[in-house]
């Protein structure tokens with residue numbers, strides 16, 4: 001699903017006027033200032049020039065029949081995204097791995113792919129890799145579990161030694177599975193299933209009418225609905241605040257963290273490790289809130305991210 005708006009709302013109806021969270025942003029600003037920042041990462045699809053490593057074929061084509069056999073070498077064509085396309089569909093159509101399309105186009109967020117975007121479509125599955133100082137082909141190939149000979153051949157190398165910083169094409173290599181999930185936006189499970197009562201972004205405080213930035217999703221659920229950890233991590237804080245009520249802060253790997261607010265009860269302790277699906281507590285209506293709901297915020301390296309872009 002590429003269209004952000006559509007994917008975020010698929011299967012979820014918006015019901016306004018109940019279970020909104022009022023003071024969460026103020027609380028987070030006050031006590032977790034380092035975590036508050038700008039919005040989600042934006043995809044930067046591009047068609048970069050890569051030092052002549054690739055042989056550019058002229059013309060725009062969305063016709064998979066133009067794909068040629070791998071033994072004819074590495075070349076690429078360009079595909080113009082149309083409405084309704086997903087990266088997976090495009091990859092399937094060209095018989096490539098999703099990793100390939102993601103890597104060649106430096107895609108950071110697969111869900112914000114826009115119609116009209118030009119994608120570089122190579123003729124062989126693989127990923128681009130920037131060689132580090134002193135790295136040799138054998139070591140890179142071994143780490144990726146691919147053939148060193150194929151790497152040498154695909155990149156026209158004369159020896160195993162590579163200049164530092166050179167971008168190599170690694171045939172058949174895959175992105176780390178976590179990286180792919182991150183880009184696909186498939187990182188977090190829903191901590192509780194319910195109606196979205198307030199989306200991420202600017203809106204009006206339902207009581208004062210003041211403009212405010214709501215840095216999470218409000219999920220309308222009955223009190224005593226189990227709240228489950230949406231990703232592995234550990235409990236970095238729990239407590240009570242006038243805005244968020246009973247809250248839990250989870251820290252995950254790769255710079256991700258998340259907050260759960262207005263809880264009825266908290267079932268975990270600070271420092272505790274949690275796995276996806278661990279019950280964190282039960283939802284409630286504590287703190288500054290108009291009705292029972294769960295406030296759910298997600299941060300990447302301290303910047304707030306629209307949870308709808310990372311939920312699956």
Ligand SMILES: [Zn+2]
Nearest residue numbers: 021024218295
């Ligand atoms: Zn909220």
